[in-house]
Amino acid sequence: MSTLNVSNITDGTDTVGTSYVLNGSAKQWCRWSMSGTAAINDSFNTSSLTDVSTGVGQLAYTSNMSDGNYHIATAVGELAGGGNRGIGIRGYQKPPSVDGCAYMIFNTGWTYSDDDLCSSAIHGDLA
Amino acid sequence: MSHLWERLLEAKSRLEPVQSKYRVLFEDPATPDEPAKVLVPDPNWMAAALEGDILPPIDTYQRDRLVPDGEPKEHPYAEPIGAMTEEEAIEYLVMKDIDPAVWRDYKGNRTIMKIVPVEMIPSDRSFRNAWRIAQ
Numbered sequence: 338m339s340t341l342n343v344s345n346i347t348d349g350t351d352t353v354g355t356s357y358v359l360n361g362s363a364k365q366w367c368r369w370s371m372s373g374t375a376a377i378n379d380s381f382n383t384s385s386l387t388d389v390s391t392g393v394g395q396l397a398y399t400s401n402m403s404d405g406n407y408h409i410a411t412a413v414g415e416l417a418g419g420g421n422r423g424i425g426i427r428g429y430q431k432p433p434s435v436d437g438c439a440y441m442i443f444n445t446g447w448t449y450s451d452d453d454l455c456s457s458a459i460h461g462d463l464a
Numbered sequence: 465m466s467h468l469w470e471r472l473l474e475a476k477s478r479l480e481p482v483q484s485k486y487r488v489l490f491e492d493p494a495t496p497d498e499p500a501k502v503l504v505p506d507p508n509w510m511a512a513a514l515e516g517d518i519l520p521p522i523d524t525y526q527r528d529r530l531v532p533d534g535e536p537k538e539h540p541y542a543e544p545i546g547a548m549t550e551e552e553a554i555e556y557l558v559m560k561d562i563d564p565a566v567w568r569d570y571k572g573n574r575t576i577m578k579i580v581p582v583e584m585i586p587s588d589r590s591f592r593n594a595w596r597i598a599q
Contacts, residue, residue: 364469382472386504387503399472399519401537
């Protein structure tokens with residue numbers, strides 16, 4: 338196996354640091370729990386989680402996005418259970434913005450739910 | 465000067481996460497019927513704050529709030545600040561992630577924000593939507 342050791346990649350016109358490529362295109366991600374005392378398990382480019390209310394969490398970014406038109410991928414569930422869960426964006430709390438976004442978690446009865454496996458990642462342009 | 469995002473990448477590869485012993489409990493005066501909120505510092509962010517030379521000055525974020533979306537922002541390329549204590553880092557986070565209406569502009573006599581040890585936050589969430597700050 339060969340290894341390229343370069344700090345930048347260029348097509349002759351544009352140059353990009355290899356750290357952008359090596360670390361993937363997600364600009365921010367977070368895995369958190371709303372069960373018990375809310376906590377962040379691991380993350381990147383996240384400065385805080387705000388436990389807003391039952392089933393509602395709001396993430397803030399350290400390095401802001403250029404605008405709110407970015408892609409969000411989410412997942413939610415239980416670490417030791419089989420109940421179906423859903424997660425969505427709580428736009429009236431905090432829509433996708435340059436500095437963060439609010440999420441709501443609910444069960445199959447459409448009731449807000451505090452689950453221990455919540456995750457999100459965003460893709461888009463940094464400020 | 466490298467971009468803040470690149471500095472965060474480098475920091476995550478090098479620093480152990482730090483789970484803060486503090487939480488920030490606050491109420492939003494604009495929505496008095498909502499329960500108290502709890503701000504949880506991110507452990508990787510806290511590690512960067514304690515390490516120093518990674519995060520930008522807090523005033524760059526405050527000025528960037530006034531910059532329209534899509535326009536260049538100041539904080540990504542601002543000269544990083546030095547190491548903070550955990551208490552200083554919490555104050556920085558309050559100013560960064562909580563609306564100024566809570567920590568700067570509120571003139572009422574009700575206590576709407578407290579920095580508390582994590583042990584003071586209930587782990588029983590049965591009545592989560594009734595949480596208020598004790599006066």
